[in-house]
Amino acid sequence: MPSFWKAGLLALVLGEASAATATPREAPFYLGADMSFANEMQDCGAAFKDKGKPVDPIELLRRRGGNLVRVRIWNNPTRTHYSNLADVARTIRRAKAAGLQVLLDFHYSDDWADGDKQYPPAAWAGLPTAAQAQALHDYTRHVLDTLGSEGLLPELVQVGNEINHELLGGTKKDIDWARNAQLINAGLRAVREAAAIAHRPIRAMLHIAQPENAEPWFAAAASARVTDYDVIGLSYYRKWSTEPMSGLAQTISRLKVRYKKDVVLVETAYPYTVSPAPGVHHLLGPDSLDPGYPATPAGQAAYMIDVTQRVIDAGGAGVVYWAPDWIPAACTKGSTTPSNWSNAAWFGSDNSWNALPVLDFLDHPYRRTSQTR
Numbered sequence: 001m002p003s004f005w006k007a008g009l010l011a012l013v014l015g016e017a018s019a020a021t022a023t024p025r026e027a028p029f030y031l032g033a034d035m036s037f038a039n040e041m042q043d044c045g046a047a048f049k050d051k052g053k054p055v056d057p058i059e060l061l062r063r064r065g066g067n068l069v070r071v072r073i074w075n076n077p078t079r080t081h082y083s084n085l086a087d088v089a090r091t092i093r094r095a096k097a098a099g100l101q102v103l104l105d106f107h108y109s110d111d112w113a114d115g116d117k118q119y120p121p122a123a124w125a126g127l128p129t130a131a132q133a134q135a136l137h138d139y140t141r142h143v144l145d146t147l148g149s150e151g152l153l154p155e156l157v158q159v160g161n162e163i164n165h166e167l168l169g170g171t172k173k174d175i176d177w178a179r180n181a182q183l184i185n186a187g188l189r190a191v192r193e194a195a196a197i198a199h200r201p202i203r204a205m206l207h208i209a210q211p212e213n214a215e216p217w218f219a220a221a222a223s224a225r226v227t228d229y230d231v232i233g234l235s236y237y238r239k240w241s242t243e244p245m246s247g248l249a250q251t252i253s254r255l256k257v258r259y260k261k262d263v264v265l266v267e268t269a270y271p272y273t274v275s276p277a278p279g280v281h282h283l284l285g286p287d288s289l290d291p292g293y294p295a296t297p298a299g300q301a302a303y304m305i306d307v308t309q310r311v312i313d314a315g316g317a318g319v320v321y322w323a324p325d326w327i328p329a330a331c332t333k334g335s336t337t338p339s340n341w342s343n344a345a346w347f348g349s350d351n352s353w354n355a356l357p358v359l360d361f362l363d364h365p366y367r368r369t370s371q372t373r
Helices: 038-043 057-063 083-095 128-151 177-198 212-224 247-261 297-313 357-363
Strands: 032-034 068-073 099-108 156-157 201-210 231-235 261-269 318-322
Touching: 032 099, 032 357, 038 083, 057 083, 068 083, 068 318, 083 128, 099 128, 099 297, 128 156, 128 177, 156 177, 177 201, 177 318, 201 212, 201 261, 212 231, 212 247, 231 247, 247 297, 261 297, 297 318, 297 357, 318 357
Parallel strands: 032 068, 032 318, 068 099, 099 156, 156 201, 201 231, 231 261, 261 318
Antiparallel strands: none
């Protein structure tokens, strides 16, 4: 177990107090990864290794000090056999077997929903708002009730993924907050109901991409009476954000103070190389780099350690890495698309997909500090 946890989260709880008097907070500091690709990649022959030996990436996450697996769910995916309820249940079963908590990420779409688009599932596309809200509520309840009946209830639930734009609103830029609030609150209500039925706590999260977008969004949400959530989730990728790392930290601090919610950096990543790969266009190329961190295995590790320390210093409640498991695989289910994220994975292409130093961010001995970069 890493020294960070052995110290009882000393740095997060009391800062200057001694370890002998420290008391852990009720909610842990989440350190984890989105492992939504793990089943597909391993089914397709991906070979994850640690020091040359085959390794399960979810078990490696736990062994190195992580405590959370995030997993996405799409309503009715048609171009893949994954990210549906059966696949999600499989991932959650693996996570719980490894002793990890689970964050379930509802995209409320048949495919990717993110900061650029929020397309509704095909089955809901033509419905009026009230009917869409009911469908969203019922679907959320169905998923959570089904998982609960199998002993797989997640500890946290995202009501939407990067919902910068109107939920189920396509690429619409101006949010109709009366409609948006109706949809979001329907999902939040379903989470509360599922938790009550299961007699288990579930923490509800709302998630916005890039810190510069968060404060205006949450202010508008509060005005629209979207308040019954527990955690604010942020994505932070230097490529798509106007804020440096210090700006991320300042945003986390302000959000925490204003809304009295935990704030989690629920998506981030950094490349260990930007060298071209045959037939692959990496999403995180040279334009994704922070000047202080080279695209090397050591630079990737340093970035993740430093961004995690910044989150801690700002009073944040966790850091979750996105898609460390998305490496190339010769898939047996018909897909031959290479991973355009493999240069930001936790396993390196230049060392036969062995684990990289970036995993050090999970068990680094973090401390509260006033030092700034």
